[in-house]
Amino acid sequence: xxxxxxxxxxxxxxxxxxxxxxxxxxxxxxxxxxxxxxxxxxxxxxxxxxxxxxxxxxxxxxxxxxxxxxxxxxxxxxxxxxxxxxxxxxxxxxxxxxxxxxxxxxxxxxxxxxxxxxxxxxxxxxxxxxxxxxxxxxxxxxxxxxxxxxxxxxxxxxxxxxxxxxxxxxxxxxxxxxxxxxxxxxxxxxxxxxxxxxxxxxxxxxxxxxxxxxxxxxxxxxxxxxxxxxxxxxxxxxxxxxxxxxxxxxxxxxxxxxxxxxxxxxxxxxxxxxxxxxxxxxxxxxxxxxxxxxxxxxxxxxxxxxxxxxxxxxxxxxxxxxxxxxxxxxxxxxxxxxxxxxxxxxxxxxxxxxxxxxx
Ligand SMILES: *Cc1c(COP(=O)(O)O)cnc(C)c1O
Numbered sequence: 001x002x003x004x005x006x007x008x009x010x011x012x013x014x015x016x017x018x019x020x021x022x023x024x025x026x027x028x029x030x031x032x033x034x035x036x037x038x039x040x041x042x043x044x045x046x047x048x049x050x051x052x053x054x055x056x057x058x059x060x061x062x063x064x065x066x067x068x069x070x071x072x073x074x075x076x077x078x079x080x081x082x083x084x085x086x087x088x089x090x091x092x093x094x095x096x097x098x099x100x101x102x103x104x105x106x107x108x109x110x111x112x113x114x115x116x117x118x119x120x121x122x123x124x125x126x127x128x129x130x131x132x133x134x135x136x137x138x139x140x141x142x143x144x145x146x147x148x149x150x151x152x153x154x155x156x157x158x159x160x161x162x163x164x165x166x167x168x169x170x171x172x173x174x175x176x177x178x179x180x181x182x183x184x185x186x187x188x189x190x191x192x193x194x195x196x197x198x199x200x201x202x203x204x205x206x207x208x209x210x211x212x213x214x215x216x217x218x219x220x221x222x223x224x225x226x227x228x229x230x231x232x233x234x235x236x237x238x239x240x241x242x243x244x245x246x247x248x249x250x251x252x253x254x255x256x257x258x259x260x261x262x263x264x265x266x267x268x269x270x271x272x273x274x275x276x277x278x279x280x281x282x283x284x285x286x287x288x289x290x291x292x293x294x295x296x297x298x299x300x301x302x303x304x305x306x307x308x309x310x311x312x313x314x315x316x317x318x319x320x321x322x323x324x325x326x327x328x329x330x331x332x333x334x335x336x337x338x339x340x341x342x343x344x345x346x347x348x349x350x351x352x353x354x355x356x357x358x359x
Contacts, residue, residue: 005063005068008093009063012056012063012089012093015092016056021160022040022042022045022165023041024038024039024166024169025039025275025310026038026173027039029291029345031345031349034302034303035179035294035297035303036175036305037290037305037306037308038173038305038308039283039308040307040310042309043310043312048081048084049084049085050081051085053162054085054153054154054187055086055088056085057154059093061149062144072095072141072142073140074086074090074095074142075097075139076097076098076099076144076145077129077143077145078099081312082146083099083109084113087099087118090116090118098119098121098139098141099120100121100128101121101123101128102122105237106237108317109316132145146187148245150189150192150247151193152247156193156196161193163196166181167201176305178305178306181198181308182208182257182286182307182308183208183209184209184211184212184236184238186282188245188248191207192248194207195207195251195252196252198252206254207252208253208255209256209257210256210288210290211257211258212234212239212261213259213261214232215234215239215240216242217244217256221250221256228243228244229242235261236285237282237320238281239311258357260354261332262332262333264285265327265334266284266334267285268283268321269322269334270338274345279311280317281317283308283309283311286309286311289308290308292351292356295344340352341355
């Protein structure tokens, strides 16, 4: 092994050793007294999202496979958050980094990539894969390819992956084995890790996919047609894909719920009143599906716990999900979903079916 690779692996491990784990937050839902809700807060990583874990895993995977060497240009196709986290690790290892990102990615994410010394290369959403491959061969660089490698770069048995961390933090709760974990998918890497960990640990927990509008994952989960496509891209940054990604593993998922975008945005706005902080859009998608499951459990008289994720914070989305003019321009009306969510939280009223879509 080259001395540089040795130093690079040590640098990533030392960075990890200096890092703290993310919090598991318990959120009171007065209308649902028998079901405890926990939020794994992934917004507190140094680069602000759950992609910090993925970037660390992808760099270690690339280094240990002999794909990344001193001076290798790192290239990634990303809608933003992965590129921000990879730019952080590229800078740690002093490697050049290029993010191939769709036009229209939020300016905050672009400046975060550039803050860590990365360069942004803008293309049409459907061209990010081909262009990344082309750039990698032109520059003799390494294409990280999160959509292929996310599911295998992370050690699903443990090694402080997100699932192990969640289950250990639940250990002293009233219901330490959650009835459900609810999570949306971008690469599908996080649902793959959680689903495999549940089986490996022989937990009775079930895994629910929360999918936004304009995504193929829920449909693929239902009918297993790998060629399913949608034309528009998802409005909820980080989740929902126009094609089935190789890292998305439907066999470890027990159920899929499709959440309307208006309900997603209403959820993070109501959440701000409960937590006094703003969270990203995918957190809203996760929450609507979670609240649907909690409401069903409460109606059946079932006690237990449910876990979902805060994937990133809301400060990156002040010009979109938190901007009334942007919401109106999208043709979305938040009044009805907000009222329905408030009624669920206060009195346990079941969420109306108009917050959900059919896959
Ligand atoms: C990537 C991402 C997700 C989904 O995580 P995957 O492990 O890629 O499926 C959810 N929310 C945000 C903000 C993301 O960036």
